[in-house]
Amino acid sequence: MALTLAASGKLIIHDLMTNGYFPDRIIPPVNALGITVALPDMMKHIRPIMLGMLAKQANKLRSRCVTHSVPKRKHLRRSLSIPNPLHQLMAAAQIAHDWKDIYKFCRQSPLSLSMPVLGTDRAVESQNDLNKQPFFRAQRSVGARFLLKTDIARFYPSIYTHSIPWALHGKAAARADKKYALFGNRIDLWTRESQDKQTGGIPIGPDTSFIIGEIIGTALDLELQKKLPNIKGTRSIDDYNLYLGSISEAETALAVLHGVAKQYELEINDPKTEIISLPDRFEPAWKSDLRGLVIRDSGQPQATDLLSLFDRAYEHAKNFPTDNVLTYAAKQVLSAKLAEENWIFCESLLLRAALGEPTMLSVVGDVYDHYPAFHKNNGALTSALESICSYHAPLQQGNEVSWALWLAKKMGVFISRTVGDKIAAVDDDIVALIGLDLIERGFLQTSKLTLWRSRMNATHLYEDHWLLAYEAHEHGWAVAKTDYIANDEFFSILQKHGVRFYGGNLAPTASYYGYSDDGDVPDETEEFIEDEPEVTPI
Structure with a gap:
């Protein structure tokens, strides 16, 4: 049954900033669920800042994302991102405000299996989970003799932020919009601000990025359909399975897809591209x-x-x-x-x-x-966890180390000083937080805290270690002489409300650029800021 527009429901800022904010592959005690109580005051603080940015007034407050290295496949890594809450709230507010239009746009895709819908574990989720996708591929492959299987190379890291309004409004209209009247240009702006004004790539992890990825994917699908009206197949995020009647049709479709991707500054992943004779396995x-x-x-x-x-x-x-x-x-x-x-x-x-x-x-x-x-002895577990940390810590592979430390905390495993010194050299906020917690509890020994302590100051509140800078101070792990959180206009709001992004009592999260410098902010922009969707029902 086709989805109706009403099925989109109402996406609220609260959901995007709590269970839709932090990536879903990080350890359970690190999440944004505690931000709920502070959201109304946070919104009051950012509204005038957003207005100033849209009016193209001077704005020196930029930020960078915390990054967390996770395994992608053997010998390959991916960097998940946790944007600064200041600029992430701007992006969340814009996307929540324009959710119905975004949802309506994404519904046009003739191929997508990952269309964003309101979620339960996350703020938004794919309309079809991975287990259901083989059924759709089976249905759409009927009558086809060949499968064109491919994806977009480095999809999220290579998305050009200006392509967001191109996808939603068309390139000509987006470039002609000098006053941020188009919401796609505003999403572009807030996304870029969260990563030090860079236009190359978007953060991997937040649900706002998943939505942006689907916007771009839908635009690719629609362009592909224009050039190949009878195209059949599926797209899940950036993975394409297209079903054709002959090898020549498959080769033509691949050439068209190359051209469509190039329009949005993207590249097809040639090493992962195959033309397969059907029938073939679905899993x-x-x-x-x-x-x-x-x-x-x-x-x-x-x-x-x-x-x-x-x-x-x-x-x-x-x-x-x-x-x-x-x-x-x-x-x-x-x-x-x-x-x-x-x-x-x-x-x-x-x-x-x-x-x-x-x-x-x-x-x-x-x-x-x-x-x-059944479990009566930690001997085998200790050996395994120390082996994992000893191997992955020198490689700066934070995800493996943090999960090992989380299991150590959960099971009461003591980590030796030799291994602890290797862990303390991992330049990763997630590792640092669980590591500092274990040190305080007496489960981890190290005397080499120089690296982590160097991140615990006001300078890093808007840099790529903002999470450690904030949490270390609020947990009493920082050795700063002044209360640098209280002295910051934005983070002092979180402090006032007792917000924590790390804690054993928190439940887990179950995964800009102006084209002109002149002109005033249009009335529509004023209405967006003042009539922004309610934050009070948190």
Whole structure:
């Protein structure tokens, strides 16, 4: 059934600034849920700033995003971003205000499976989750003989912020708008301000960026449809599966897609482009194989099943190094009924797998939660967590280190000084926060805090360590001689309301440029600032 416009509902600033703000791959105690109480006063503070920026008055207050390195696929990394709350609130306010128009625009896509809709775990989510997408691909591939499979190279990092209004309003109209009358130009402005006025790329992680990505993706789809009216296929974020009748049609579609992407300053990912003769699999072989395995309920049969599961998972992981095969196997364990007599063996299999795929540590934590009575000794867990930290800390791979430290806190694991000194050299705010917490609790030893302490001052409140600068002061970990939070007009609002972005009591989050310098702010802009969607129902 086709979605109606009413199905879009009302997107509110509160949702974008709480469960839609921080990326969903960071450790649970780091989130923005505590910002709720401060939002009304934050909005009062930023309104005049936004008006001044739209009027092109001098604005020296720019900011940079906190970055957090996560694994993308083997030997490749991705940097997630946490924008400064000052400029992120500007972007959230604009997108919430114009949500109905954005939703209406994205609904036009003939290909998208990832159209943004109001979410439950996040502020917005894809209309279709990954598990449902094979069904759509099956339906849309009927009658086709070839599949063109491709994606956009470095999609979020290569989005040109000016292409946001190009997509929504057309390039000519966007360039002719000298007074920010078009909301696409305002989204462009706020996005750029959150990353030190850079036009190249958008932050990866916030739901505002997911929405922007879908705006760009929809524009690509519509241009593709104009040139190839009978095109059939799917797009999920930036992944295309197009279904054609012949190789020549597939080659033509690829050439057209190259041209369409270029209009928006994007490039097709040639190494990942394939033309495949149909029929072909809709999901990788490893998933079908592991899904079919049964883990019996007790005794030696269960131990044999566990061994078989992980042996096959290890083999599949070698053949599919870009997929989270071992994490999938860990979830199979979580859904089984584990016998206590097999606990030590199962724990060994899980921890052995975690060394090769540390992203599964969140699932390992769930397994420990599920069988608390079985776990009586931290010896194996300590060895595994220290090994993960020792390996990934010197490589500055913050995601793996932070998840290991989070599990250490959860399970009461002590980290030695030798490993602690390596952790303290990781220049990552998420690692620093969980590390400082463990030091305070006596679970982590290190004497090398010079790096983290150098970020705990007023200078970094609008730089790429704003999160550590704010949280360290509010938790009492900073050694500053003055209350630099109270002395800052914006962050003092958060302080007054007791906002914390790190804490064990917080629930987890379940993932500009003016074309002219002249002219006044139009009346429509004034109305936007004053009549901005209500923040009070928080």
